[in-house]
Amino acid sequence: GAGVSQSPSNKVTEKGKDVELRCDPISGHTALYWYRQRLGQGLEFLIYFQGNSAPDKSGLPSDRFSAERTGESVSTLTIQRTQQEDSAVYLCASSGTYRTREAQYFGPGTRLLVL
């Protein structure tokens, strides 16, 4: 596609349930990033993929959060046993390479609400 796409656009879940968020990067982009944006706050880095490996997982807030990527394509962010504080917009971005000086192209985000 022309841009980064994410699904679902909105997700409402009950506390304790698992959720999967999907990201389709721009075709040919090797680098993929996940961010979280809580209401009224800036973007919080979660994880970055270079191809299908994740050299930097430093932003994952707890072991309930995990992510994987198939080749240089789709990525899935999984949150297990969701908590109310997980409610946020989860943004995915991709860039042409993993090198510095690359601007990132963002998807529309998945708005997650944990009741």
Add this chain to the structure above:
Amino acid sequence: AQSVSQHNHHVILSEAASLELGCNYSYGGTVNLFWYVQYPGQHLQLLLKYFSGDPLVKGIKGFEAEFIKSKFSFNLRKPSVQWSDTAEYFCAVNLYSSASKIIFGSGTRLSIRP
């Protein structure tokens, strides 16, 4: 820890007014600097970027930003705003030593009165 500060949380201006949004970062090494914009109902998109060279960077839609290394600042400016500039603006810093991580500020909401 590295951080990016945007001190103005909400700025309200009339059309044709001049704009300056502040951005300061805390990191002593080499950085790349970005401003992103999110118009209502749209994705985050790149407004402009600074990597090296001329510290005055021009972006889309008449925006510019100046990198002042001694002040650790990268303020965004526009001489005359339009109603269509209503959006949220995010400053971001990419540490040259860390290819992966871009650190974002908390954003500034800009409202333009027609």
